[in-house]
Amino acid sequence: MTKRILSGILALGIFCSVFGIPVLADGVEEDVVAAQSIGDIPAKSYVLMEASSGKVLMEQNADEQMPPASITKIMVMLLLMERLEQGTIHMEDMVTTSEHANSMGGTQIWLEVGETMSVHDLLKATAVNSANDAAVALAEYMGGTEEAFVEQMNQRAKELGMNNTTFQNATGLDADGHLSTARDVAIMSAELIKHEKIKEYSSIWMDSLRDGKTGLTNTNKLVRYYEGCNGLKTGTTDGAGSCLSATATRNGMTLIAVTMGSATSKERFKSASTLLDYGFASYEVYTPDLSQQEIPEIPVSNGQQSVVEIELPSTVSMVISKGDQANITSEVTIIEGLQAPVQQGQEVGKIIYYLNSDVLAEYPIYAKNQINQLDFPFVFLKLLLKLIS
Structure with a gap:
């Protein structure tokens, strides 16, 4: 290597160092690069996800199992919203406090044994104040016992594909084997906020219970x-550190930032807000106008109708980097040689969206109506009608 080349490399290194431009080796993952560009994220693991698509925009140690603390209560609230x-279950239902619910430590609203409180108020105490006694009272009301309800929590986690999560209680208090991951928390957070009503509770800043006696x-x-x-939900225990699942919506895009294992409460809020800032600054939701999409007729062989009507997806949206919309193209493909019978709702083609030459998203096209196969009675009737017309 000549002195001139060496000098050039050295000069480039000095220039990058002075002006903060990273010099990256091959194989450095994009999320690591992005993390460097937005500054330090003081959390052991994190995920930034777009809610509607489930697309992960940034992650680090996202599948590392860790104690989730009170973000466990997201699953309690999810099961409650589904039952509502x-x-x-109804918001006005009255729940009686058991000795077990009363015995919970940590954050609570000091429910007395035998005290009754509505589902509405218990949900508010759980979502806003992270009250352990309120969460257990709801769990017992839904499952009979906390143990039985925890089985339901684990079953729902399995259904959602939360493959690295095992719940041992409904509160998030530290317990052997009570573990989750940033990715799994993001998954259940996305599922919870599909229920718009939960935001009426999770977005409350200050409120009260018991006719204003409990703030x-x-x-x-x-x-x-x-x-x-x-x-959406915080969590703090000695084993978990400070955790947070934060949801925010701007310009029609909802992001979920999950941070786990921060050393302090301040650090978890810094981590989440930094991730959200990055997401809103860098991405947007693109929703193409399907009514402008030209779909060719789809012929059907050996059917009582020669073509099938089509049904497009009701909504199509995708997450793209800001500035990429001009580079998106679409292509429609249909099933060739489609044979009757065709069932209503059967996939008969798809719309493919490309960002430059890469596939961005695919959406199926469905048959809007059923087409039966040609048979003798149908052919005979058609011939008869033609003869007498």
């Missing part, structure tokens, strides 16, 4: 200080 929508202040300071924040 099913109509098996509530949200443990998630971002709902007051971060633009667009509408939840």
